[in-house]
Amino acid sequence: MSVTGPNGFIASGIACGIKASGDPDLALVASANGPVSAAAVFTTNRAAAAPVQLSRQHLLATQGMVRAVILNSGCANAATGPEGLLASRRTCEELAQVLGGEPEEMLVCSTGLIGIPLELDKIILKVNDLVASAGANREDARRAATAILTTDTHAKEVIIQADGFTVGGMAKGAGMIAPNMATMLVVLTTDAKVSPPQLREALERGVADTFNELIVDGCTSTNDTVVILASGTAGTVDSAAFAEAVADACAALALLLAEDAEGTTRVASIHVTGASNIADAKRAGRQVALSLLVKTSLFGSDPYWGRIVSELGASGSEFDIDRVMIAYGGVVVCRNGVEIDHDSKAVRDHMQLSHVEITCDLGLGDAESTILTTDLGHGYIDENMRTS
Amino acid sequence: MSVTGPNGFIASGIACGIKASGDPDLALVASANGPVSAAAVFTTNRAAAAPVQLSRQHLLATQGMVRAVILNSGCANAATGPEGLLASRRTCEELAQVLGGEPEEMLVCSTGLIGIPLELDKIILKVNDLVASAGANREDARRAATAILTTDTHAKEVIIQADGFTVGGMAKGAGMIAPNMATMLVVLTTDAKVSPPQLREALERGVADTFNELIVDGCTSTNDTVVILASGTAGTVDSAAFAEAVADACAALALLLAEDAEGTTRVASIHVTGASNIADAKRAGRQVALSLLVKTSLFGSDPYWGRIVSELGASGSEFDIDRVMIAYGGVVVCRNGVEIDHDSKAVRDHMQLSHVEITCDLGLGDAESTILTTDLGHGYIDENMRTS
Numbered sequence: 160m161s162v163t164g165p166n167g168f169i170a171s172g173i174a175c176g177i178k179a180s181g182d183p184d185l186a187l188v189a190s191a192n193g194p195v196s197a198a199a200v201f202t203t204n205r206a207a208a209a210p211v212q213l214s215r216q217h218l219l220a221t222q223g224m225v226r227a228v229i230l231n232s233g234c235a236n237a238a239t240g241p242e243g244l245l246a247s248r249r250t251c252e253e254l255a256q257v258l259g260g261e262p263e264e265m266l267v268c269s270t271g272l273i274g275i276p277l278e279l280d281k282i283i284l285k286v287n288d289l290v291a292s293a294g295a296n297r298e299d300a301r302r303a304a305t306a307i308l309t310t311d312t313h314a315k316e317v318i319i320q321a322d323g324f325t326v327g328g329m330a331k332g333a334g335m336i337a338p339n340m341a342t343m344l345v346v347l348t349t350d351a352k353v354s355p356p357q358l359r360e361a362l363e364r365g366v367a368d369t370f371n372e373l374i375v376d377g378c379t380s381t382n383d384t385v386v387i388l389a390s391g392t393a394g395t396v397d398s399a400a401f402a403e404a405v406a407d408a409c410a411a412l413a414l415l416l417a418e419d420a421e422g423t424t425r426v427a428s429i430h431v432t433g434a435s436n437i438a439d440a441k442r443a444g445r446q447v448a449l450s451l452l453v454k455t456s457l458f459g460s461d462p463y464w465g466r467i468v469s470e471l472g473a474s475g476s477e478f479d480i481d482r483v484m485i486a487y488g489g490v491v492v493c494r495n496g497v498e499i500d501h502d503s504k505a506v507r508d509h510m511q512l513s514h515v516e517i518t519c520d521l522g523l524g525d526a527e528s529t530i531l532t533t534d535l536g537h538g539y540i541d542e543n544m545r546t547s
Numbered sequence: 548m549s550v551t552g553p554n555g556f557i558a559s560g561i562a563c564g565i566k567a568s569g570d571p572d573l574a575l576v577a578s579a580n581g582p583v584s585a586a587a588v589f590t591t592n593r594a595a596a597a598p599v600q601l602s603r604q605h606l607l608a609t610q611g612m613v614r615a616v617i618l619n620s621g622c623a624n625a626a627t628g629p630e631g632l633l634a635s636r637r638t639c640e641e642l643a644q645v646l647g648g649e650p651e652e653m654l655v656c657s658t659g660l661i662g663i664p665l666e667l668d669k670i671i672l673k674v675n676d677l678v679a680s681a682g683a684n685r686e687d688a689r690r691a692a693t694a695i696l697t698t699d700t701h702a703k704e705v706i707i708q709a710d711g712f713t714v715g716g717m718a719k720g721a722g723m724i725a726p727n728m729a730t731m732l733v734v735l736t737t738d739a740k741v742s743p744p745q746l747r748e749a750l751e752r753g754v755a756d757t758f759n760e761l762i763v764d765g766c767t768s769t770n771d772t773v774v775i776l777a778s779g780t781a782g783t784v785d786s787a788a789f790a791e792a793v794a795d796a797c798a799a800l801a802l803l804l805a806e807d808a809e810g811t812t813r814v815a816s817i818h819v820t821g822a823s824n825i826a827d828a829k830r831a832g833r834q835v836a837l838s839l840l841v842k843t844s845l846f847g848s849d850p851y852w853g854r855i856v857s858e859l860g861a862s863g864s865e866f867d868i869d870r871v872m873i874a875y876g877g878v879v880v881c882r883n884g885v886e887i888d889h890d891s892k893a894v895r896d897h898m899q900l901s902h903v904e905i906t907c908d909l910g911l912g913d914a915e916s917t918i919l920t921t922d923l924g925h926g927y928i929d930e931n932m933r934t935s
Binding site for chain 2: 206235237238274380460539
């Protein structure tokens with residue numbers, strides 16, 4: 160169901176020929192009834208792709224009143240110069256022509272290879288089919304969620320039924336995932352009646368603790384975009400409940416992204432507790448989550464806590480090795496900086512799970528943070544060593 | 548020859564049983580004639596190992612007049628608490644007893660697994676043999692260089708013959724190598740007559756552009772140490788010539804470390820030019836050099852320049868994609884942020900080399916930097932996924 164779960168939205172996904180495989184590569188999520196409230200969060204990469212640049216402009220120009228999002232996979236339309244920007248613009252113009260409305264009311268997203276020209280003609284030829292085949296059924300949402308995939312192994316959808324309103328969403332992204340967004344495209348929809356500024360606030364809060372606390376390989380992509388559209392058909396809602404539902408949808412999709420990350424066999428939650436302040440907690444967690452040595456240990460199911468202590472010490476956060484505690488799955492293996500007697504079988508068993516929990520208590524204060532990371536194994540290498 | 552190349556030094560390397568394999572794991576580099584000028588650079592990791600903590604103290608206590616460096620491999624003596632510090636101290640005391648001199652005149656280094664208690668007894672029992680077997684021959688230096696290895700595949704030695712003096716050195720380190728030091732131990736010797744403060748200045752300058760501009764996996768170890776000892780037998784020297792010789796020795800050892808990094812099949816020099824300032828040049832180069840996607844591309848011999856542009860944009864350095872130029876082995880593939888016609892066969896051939904040159908011109912200013920990185924392939928995973 161996902162993006163068509165909330166009332167007022169239609170979706171579609173078809174093949175337009177950008178992917179050599181012939182797999183679906185063009186998707187649409189659109190309001191069924193004219194412009195709706197919208198908000199988005201984009202990559203912080205200064206090499207932001209053409210669709211990111213254009214969508215930013217369109218959101219500003221319309222003050223967050225948008226009709227549709229069109230997304231292609233197979234080509235990022237990044238590092239493509241003025242031609243690339245023109246291609247994104249032409250895509251929006253064509254969609255406006257077919258769907259009705261102004262080009263500025265259209266957002267556009269692309270994902271795939273960087274530095275390759277977007278084959279605009281292939282998209283233009285199929286916009287009619289894309290719109291004609293759009294619908295509000297579960298299958299339509301699934302088709303959209305499928306058409307945005309790149310190296311993902313399956314479609315990623317979520318639906319949150321809240322009190323009086325619904326939030327639905329789809330996501331893609333399997334690599335190049337760092338804190339502060341990733342090569343990830345996410346479209347959320349809701350039937351709640353929320354103004355663009357409120358929508359933006361809820362989205363930013365939702366992204367902060369979910370997509371921005373997920374690390375696959377530490378690479379911040381040129382194309383990351385999270386968009387939310389609100390049809391308003393369910394009427395006004397409690398703003399706290401709404402923010403919570405958006406955050407829940409983001410968290411569910413972030414976990415799906417982590418579990419399907421390129422070559423991943425295991426996901427780990429890194430909980431940092433006892434930090435002096437929240438910035439230190441996050442910095443320490445990220446250092447551990449990004450560590451190639453920690454990630455290869457996760458791949459090997461090896462509870463090598465010394466690598467974690469080393470990363471905490473290298474993070475730049477306040478750190479006193481004599482106070483640090485490390486636990487795997489709740490079993491404390493290191494206290495006051497040295498290994499203690501522990502149930503090593505329980506730890507080994509925990510390290511075999513598909514989702515591992517690692518707690519690092521710095522023993523300095525009350526601040527804490529949690530970050531999601533993945534292991535690093537042969538699959539990631541195989542997936543990324545060659546593009547062709 | 549390496550550390551015994553300069554007059555006034557003896558060296559040794561033996562097996563003391565810390566390594567289960569029975570391979571050599573205890574090394575000595577000592578002055579043949581009492582205390583000599585010394586300087587060292589240590590890890591910035593706040594979880595610095597016991598030997599790092601103690602060697603820092605000893606250098607301060609003696610104002611840089613040192614007799615010897617004792618090094619063990621197989622155990623890092625890091626995250627080992629007060630017991631670990633005592634073990635390092637006892638090692639220095641025993642060496643002072645056997646070699647003559649004060650414990651504070653001894654420096655100590657360890658490398659190997661973190662969080663495992665150091666088997667002090669094994670070292671203590673062998674200090675006599677270590678000192679008794681020390682000599683000034685080429686083979687003695689080689690034995691020392693061999694006894695400090697961990698996952699390295701071969702000993703790493705260098706000798707620089709300068710005008711009137713000599714600098715020799717040995718190094719170990721194959722993984723966990725980041726800018727700002729690494730799990731790397733380096734001992735340099737020279738016969739130049741140089742005071743401890745001058746020695747320190749030359750060493751810091753030498754390290755800055757070599758070991759600190761080498762990335763394997765971005766992990767900053769708990770044990771990194773670069774030590775230099777100066778016997779003075781060659782008399783006073785030109786300070787610029789001396790600094791240059793030290794930097795040359797560091798550069799040669801850094802390249803040896805890169806080439807022998809865990810699982811590495813290829814080394815790349817990332818040259819960033821045209822940056823607004825030196826900090827931006829270094830930041831951009833490090834982002835590229837650390838990128839898992841760039842590193843896996845190197846493993847796959849894939850000149851995927853889009854990933855490099857993306858990392859430059861994500862680095863936080865001033866960046867304008869419309870000005871960027873990327874070249875592989877001198878062949879420009881991207882100019883003004885878009886791909887240009889180029890000799891793709893020449894690029895493909897270059898990417899097959901064991902040492903690849905990548906230039907990123909930001910087109911903004913005159914600042915530049917160079918950093919050495921390695922590819923990321925299956926070998927690194929296999930080497931690090933399990934410790935036992």
